[in-house]
Amino acid sequence: MFGFIYMPVEVSTAQYTVFGLVVMVALGAGLAAILYFASRVFKVDTDPRVEKILEVLPNANCGACGFGGCVAYAEALVTKGLAANLCAPGRAAVAAKIAAIMGATVEAKEPEVAVVHCGGDNKVAVHDADYYGIQTCVAANVAGLNSPKGCLFGCLGLGDCARACPFNAMVMGEDGLPLVIESACVACKKCVAACPRNIIEIHQKKSFVHVLCKSHDAGRDVLKVCKVGCIACKKCEKVCPADAIHVINNLAVIDYAKCTSCGKCVKECPQSIIVNLRQVREEVDKLYEPAAKEA
Amino acid sequence: MEYFKLVVAAIFVSNFILAQFLGLCPFIGVSKRTDSAIGMGVAVVFVMVLASFVTYIVYWKLLYMPFNIGVDAREYLNIVVFILVIAALVQFVEMVLQKSMPGLYRALGIYLPLITTNCAVLGVTQLNIGRFGSHSFLSGLLGSTLNGFASGIGFFMALLLMSAIRERLDEADIPLPFKGVPIAFIVACSMALAFLGFSGMV
Numbered sequence: 111m112f113g114f115i116y117m118p119v120e121v122s123t124a125q126y127t128v129f130g131l132v133v134m135v136a137l138g139a140g141l142a143a144i145l146y147f148a149s150r151v152f153k154v155d156t157d158p159r160v161e162k163i164l165e166v167l168p169n170a171n172c173g174a175c176g177f178g179g180c181v182a183y184a185e186a187l188v189t190k191g192l193a194a195n196l197c198a199p200g201r202a203a204v205a206a207k208i209a210a211i212m213g214a215t216v217e218a219k220e221p222e223v224a225v226v227h228c229g230g231d232n233k234v235a236v237h238d239a240d241y242y243g244i245q246t247c248v249a250a251n252v253a254g255l256n257s258p259k260g261c262l263f264g265c266l267g268l269g270d271c272a273r274a275c276p277f278n279a280m281v282m283g284e285d286g287l288p289l290v291i292e293s294a295c296v297a298c299k300k301c302v303a304a305c306p307r308n309i310i311e312i313h314q315k316k317s318f319v320h321v322l323c324k325s326h327d328a329g330r331d332v333l334k335v336c337k338v339g340c341i342a343c344k345k346c347e348k349v350c351p352a353d354a355i356h357v358i359n360n361l362a363v364i365d366y367a368k369c370t371s372c373g374k375c376v377k378e379c380p381q382s383i384i385v386n387l388r389q390v391r392e393e394v395d396k397l398y399e400p401a402a403k404e405a
Numbered sequence: 406m407e408y409f410k411l412v413v414a415a416i417f418v419s420n421f422i423l424a425q426f427l428g429l430c431p432f433i434g435v436s437k438r439t440d441s442a443i444g445m446g447v448a449v450v451f452v453m454v455l456a457s458f459v460t461y462i463v464y465w466k467l468l469y470m471p472f473n474i475g476v477d478a479r480e481y482l483n484i485v486v487f488i489l490v491i492a493a494l495v496q497f498v499e500m501v502l503q504k505s506m507p508g509l510y511r512a513l514g515i516y517l518p519l520i521t522t523n524c525a526v527l528g529v530t531q532l533n534i535g536r537f538g539s540h541s542f543l544s545g546l547l548g549s550t551l552n553g554f555a556s557g558i559g560f561f562m563a564l565l566l567m568s569a570i571r572e573r574l575d576e577a578d579i580p581l582p583f584k585g586v587p588i589a590f591i592v593a594c595s596m597a598l599a600f601l602g603f604s605g606m607v
Contacts, residue, residue: 130482133468137486141493148497152504244578252576 231285260335274304415555428525442568446561457553
């Protein structure tokens, strides 16, 4: 480190400076030349379409397409020839542009939206215990039987999903249930992953009728903890003209491929847990959309 | 035996992060998740081995012998030259990997170019010179490369331990002012204290 103390006396500071400059310039030039030729020799032919697609994509890296990010999706598009309509935030416009780049016609993806499959807000769900732990759903879920609500399947109401939403499309309503702002939701599935009780699902926007309960408990037990829980009475099953709703494991489940959103089960359900969300969504949109846009 | 001691010393006794406090930026920055810590750790081992090997050769063959015209450039030029050489080397290796080993290239990902100018990498080359400068060329070269590898492993281990702890800390009940980086600093301190127990072992 103190080598310069032992410099030979006949070499002046100027000589050291010049020598340093010469070495650095030569080294820099040499390395630059090596790198230049290396970049020619080891050139990897990337498809120019990848870059073009990347320019079109929103570059939000939200992962809704199922890939690690926009770059990964663009590469998969070119190399594996995937469908061009997987980008949820980009919606139809981006899908069309990608299709144009790939030289293929692609139908726009049916728009989707997150649906919270729980109707047990603070008014109707039995408040079983006070929870003073860490205020996240993940932590409350680990606490298990000590969770605030009696129902072990329902929403914990601590807002993990709303915090996970990168598009401000989820808010915690006054009654302790998350509300989805349809116009802002791009179905990126972040909330689906965030919910420890798996009550949020992604469905097509054109499906309006949903079962807002996830409880597999027997009817008797459901009634003890929630006024709006599925009691597996099978009335919906009988009234459905399209054979689209079935009670499976004590819970009514809609087969969205068959459901026509006719609303007959909505009227029939004694617990009013089957809901037509058309109006609800419009109301939530009106209430919260300005806020979502500002944020 | 000498080399065994060297490895133990580099991994535990003078661990790069916990004893020498070099390379702290990735230690805090990339230790949030275990998988990214593994990516970074492997990249560091890789770059440290390469850098140790190449800079030792540069030190003796480029800065000393061919230019022995009364000017000894080893002392006053080595830091700038090493940085330049390491940066170019990593760029070069990245190109080669992308062409010939796309799997490894993808596994190292963004961490390979990220680690290029890390102080731990420059640090290991400087320490190599200090430690093996008086050895014969070949044994010094072997020692440097081994030291680079072991130092990288030490770095990897500290990063991995830290990331595992931090993943648990995320779920732990920590007072609000300590959440996130503050508690990570405290944990890093305790880890460094624990590693102090290795001092004097080799």
